[in-house]
Amino acid sequence: xxxxxxxxxxxxxxxxxxxxxxxxxxxxxxxxxxxxxxxxxxxxxxxxxxxxxxxxxxxxxxxxxxxxxxxxxxxxxxxxxxxxxxxxxxxxxxxxxxxxxxxxxxxxxxxxxxxxxxxxxxxxxxxxxxxxxxxxxxxxxxxxxxxxxxxxxxxxxxxxxxxxxxxxxxxxxxxxxxxxxxxxxxxxxxxxxxxxxxxxxxxxxxxxxxxxxxxxxxxxxxxxxxxxxxxxxxxxxxxxxxxxxxxxxxxxxxxxxxxxxxxxxxxxxxxxxxxxxxxxxxxxxxxxxxxxxxxxxxxxxxxxxxxxxxxxxxxxxxxxxxxxxxxxxxxxxxxxxxxxxxxxxxxxxxxxxxxxxxxxxxxxxxxxxxxxxxxxxxxxxxxxxxxxxxxxxxxxxxxxxxxxxxxxxxxxxxxxxxxxxxxxxxxxxxxxxxxxxxxxxxxxx
Numbered sequence: 001x002x003x004x005x006x007x008x009x010x011x012x013x014x015x016x017x018x019x020x021x022x023x024x025x026x027x028x029x030x031x032x033x034x035x036x037x038x039x040x041x042x043x044x045x046x047x048x049x050x051x052x053x054x055x056x057x058x059x060x061x062x063x064x065x066x067x068x069x070x071x072x073x074x075x076x077x078x079x080x081x082x083x084x085x086x087x088x089x090x091x092x093x094x095x096x097x098x099x100x101x102x103x104x105x106x107x108x109x110x111x112x113x114x115x116x117x118x119x120x121x122x123x124x125x126x127x128x129x130x131x132x133x134x135x136x137x138x139x140x141x142x143x144x145x146x147x148x149x150x151x152x153x154x155x156x157x158x159x160x161x162x163x164x165x166x167x168x169x170x171x172x173x174x175x176x177x178x179x180x181x182x183x184x185x186x187x188x189x190x191x192x193x194x195x196x197x198x199x200x201x202x203x204x205x206x207x208x209x210x211x212x213x214x215x216x217x218x219x220x221x222x223x224x225x226x227x228x229x230x231x232x233x234x235x236x237x238x239x240x241x242x243x244x245x246x247x248x249x250x251x252x253x254x255x256x257x258x259x260x261x262x263x264x265x266x267x268x269x270x271x272x273x274x275x276x277x278x279x280x281x282x283x284x285x286x287x288x289x290x291x292x293x294x295x296x297x298x299x300x301x302x303x304x305x306x307x308x309x310x311x312x313x314x315x316x317x318x319x320x321x322x323x324x325x326x327x328x329x330x331x332x333x334x335x336x337x338x339x340x341x342x343x344x345x346x347x348x349x350x351x352x353x354x355x356x357x358x359x360x361x362x363x364x365x366x367x368x369x370x371x372x373x374x375x376x377x378x379x380x381x382x383x384x385x386x387x388x389x390x391x392x393x394x395x396x397x398x399x400x401x402x403x404x405x406x407x408x409x410x411x412x413x414x415x416x417x418x419x420x421x422x423x424x425x426x427x428x429x430x431x432x433x434x435x436x437x438x439x440x441x442x443x444x445x
Contacts, residue, residue, distance in 0.1 A: 003070055010033070012034030055082055056084070072093045112284065118269070126277035130294045134294065180207065182221060242335065268331055269331070303429060314340075315435060323363065358391045365397070369399060371399060373393070374389065374404075
């Protein structure tokens with residue numbers, strides 16, 4: 001990038017903030033806007049970025065007002081009517097989507113890309129941790145805060161770049177991977193793709209960026225390449241069991257056999273994520289013994305089955321915002337807390353997703369003994385007529401209630417459930433501290 005100054009519109013997003021950190025580390029002047037200031041934006045400010053939560057051109061620092069000196073990076077999550085975007089367009093600035101910028105960086109070093117409608121973040125974090133455990137010096141752009149590095153960004157070298165290959169807005173087509181993983185192709189983002197078949201076609205197009213022998217595909221997906229799965233595939237998990245709070249399994253590939261591997265992270269879906277992370281790490285030249293040790297020290301990703309509290313209730317915080325992801329949370333709860341009453345708290349994300357998958361959401365939520373539903377988090381969308389959280393109420397599941405965020409902690413405290421899963425990709429995460437506090441007060445009373 002040949003501009004000395006870079007302005008990020010939507011700088012606080014999990015993906016955008018990682019790119020901003022990268023350019024700060026390269027010596028660029030960085031500024032940006034986001035409507036909500038968070039620990040991510042605070043971290044950027046501590047590193048030297050100038051950040052405002054006001055979407056107006058008057059908030060742009062003087063250094064970033066010269067189109068000859070400044071490039072603008074934006075995310076499609078920002079409204080096209082943003083006053084800042086309008087200003088930059090009218091003044092002749094060079095504007096580039098985050099996806100294109102990530103794509104440019106991926107051309108500078110060997111790139112290991114993780115794609116899929118579910119599992120990208122955990123798999124990317126697993127792969128990052130495994131490569132570091134093997135002594136590889138890497139750059140990583142993650143879609144969540146990985147506990148082992150306490151960040152969504154890592155810059156230690158250019159042996160490899162690890163990146164989430166985001167299907168939203170066909171972003172991943174900008175990448176130049178040298179090997180890739182594909183974890184799932186469930187229908188999602190139909191506001192972008194229109195049909196599930198078009199989404200699948202785009203995943204296939206992305207997979208064609210590398211030779212078949214460099215692809216690692218979840219068993220059962222209609223994409224040619226190496227396959228991974230439990231008891232199936234070219235790279236397969238065997239003898240899976242739970243022991244002392246960890247999943248323990250053997251891992252077999254055409255050239256390597258590893259036994260008694262421990263993954264100290266709940267959720268059978270994470271065993272699949274670990275399998276493909278191991279496969280990619282082996283492809284990158286890691287030694288099996290180092291991988292086994294590395295996997296045993298993986299600490300997880302924030303808001304991916306994050307256990308926030310264990311008493312008086314277990315509180316699990318999860319980013320789940322698709323029926324498949326809610327089912328994965330339910331599976332993990334059933335495996336680790338089989339005989340306890342379970343409460344699912346869900347904030348739907350996007351009107352279009354609520355509309356497109358209402359039936360799947362109802363079926364997934366019905367797996368909880370009790371359900372609390374918040375209003376839909378609109379994100380980038382305007383309201384749609386007749387589309388509300390009430391669509392997700394299963395008439396045959398009597399223990400479902402619509403609640404306001406203001407009384408959510410109180411409702412959770414009153415519930416007879418001993419296990420609570422708080423799920424959603426909107427701002428529901430900001431309610432978790434209040435939930436924890438009222439439960440702690442209840443315990444101390």
